[in-house]
Amino acid sequence: MHDILEELNATPGARGSMLVGRDGFVIVSNVMSGVEERTISAMIATITSEVSQTISGLRRGELQAVSLYASGGNIFFLCREDVILAMITEPSVNVGLVRVKMKSGLEKLTAMLAS
């Protein structure tokens, strides 16, 4: 699992990635120093749960992904059942590449978790 995250982090501009449970606990993470793992994982869980609740108010199906672009960096979540794959990147990053890599990474990770 760590290697899969390592592969994700090889994307130019990536700062780190982690797999987090819906409850905010880190399942596996690979972040560069300077990134606060615990804060990020807690925030990811907070955002996901609040956005999910709001989305259910809009009656638009289940939350699948959130992409946030901020001045100091971007953060991308991909939600699948009980896990969230999150990736933090520099602000100037190839978003398309990140999304593709994250999708394939999450598939591999969920397959590993299921086995």
Add this chain to the structure above:
Amino acid sequence: MDVRETTEPAKEGKVKTLSEQLVSDPNSLVFASLADMYREEGMMEEALAMCQAGLELHPRHVPGRLILARIHRDANRPLEARAVLEKVLSLEPGNPEALTLLQAMEAKPEEPSPAFPVDELSAKPTTVVSPVPPLVVQPLGADAGLEIIPETPVAVEPPKEEVFKLVPWAEAATGTEAPPSIFEGPAPVVVMPEIERSTTDLIPGAFAKEGFVISHPIDMEFPKEVPLAEPPASIEPPLKPPVMTEEVPLALVEEPALPSQKEEEQPVKVVEIPAGVEVLLHEEALAPPATFEEKPVGELPILPFEGTLFAAPPEPPEAPGPPPAEEEPEKPRKEVPLAEFMKSLSESEFLKATPAPLAPVAERAVTEPEVLSDEMRGEMEKALEDLLTLAEVEGAMIVNRDGLVLAERTRAGINAEEAAALAASIFETTLRSIERMHLGLLDRGIVETGSGRLYLTAMGDAMVVLLTRDDTKMGLVLMRMKKVMDRVRRVLG
């Protein structure tokens, strides 16, 4: 903060990548990671330089500060490390990593930094042979003063694990050594030298951590000559000078007023220090610096006393409500008898003129709030209409941060108000979280669900919200959205 590089080549590659990133974008936040890697390699100077340069650009970047603290810690500069951690805690109270680092440093026996100059000075002023290193007691503010009374050697308590150093203020201020025994002679007056703000800032925090409590003598009565708070502007300058005579050092103006009192009694509070030294803090030293303003004590001028200035005090109660603050600078305060002054004041046009400037202020307040005109709203809705030319777009709206709609265009079946409120709620949540993750200000968010997407883009106090179907070309939507944003920005100014 985990670094999980496993092999050396991988690390070198990372350093290289990060260096390239930093060169291509000097504002990048990767300086923290790079500095940390240098630190781990033992290249402390490079790490320190890089971290400090980065923090100059991003002074509120907490991870960077944490790494700076680690660098100081690893370079055996615990005091600097602690100062950095204090700063981190002031930026983000309760930061778990800072607290952990601080606790780890507490657990280790503290070695004072060799760069800190108090060490050599600290040994001198106490003549007591003490089994522990001398203590440092830093006063609470820059204007505080101390008296140092060595205890008798018998009373020396067993050393505690925390070490304080005694700053020889007397020596620093006067250039002479402190008297060997203060008990025999009159208590020496210790005038505090000017202390750099950064030094004093960090020490009170250290005090609190060591568990020392210095009681602030707020319940004590101050002599009337030393006003606690600033008196009204009209009587402020004349009150102080008569108290300050030439014989009395400025730092302890109240001394002549209480000549019979001993140090151990009313005016002082005793702080118990476990290394065999008693430090007496004058209540005046602990008092807020309002009395002496911000100047270093030594530079306070002895103002000449002019008897006629005392004509001013009875004035404020008699002066009518609003104008008195402006009367003072208008009229010279010396050598004008009060009755004459009041008479001339009432005759002058000054009082009559005062209501005049109030009028335009009131008018401005009424005309200030701007209303979004129909024209502006029409223009914004036209811009949104353009978005709806894309078949996949279900609704577009401009919403303020409170979730209220400024302008909207939606297809049938979409409740714009509901969507706006929920979008604003999502935006607020993510904005706060992003700030806590130190990723700066949220600019744009995209939420994808099973049946569609929600695009949010910040625009000052408002945001553009777009609801689309699931099968949209994201790039196309974002491009159109950018155009709309430009138009709306122009409308909103």
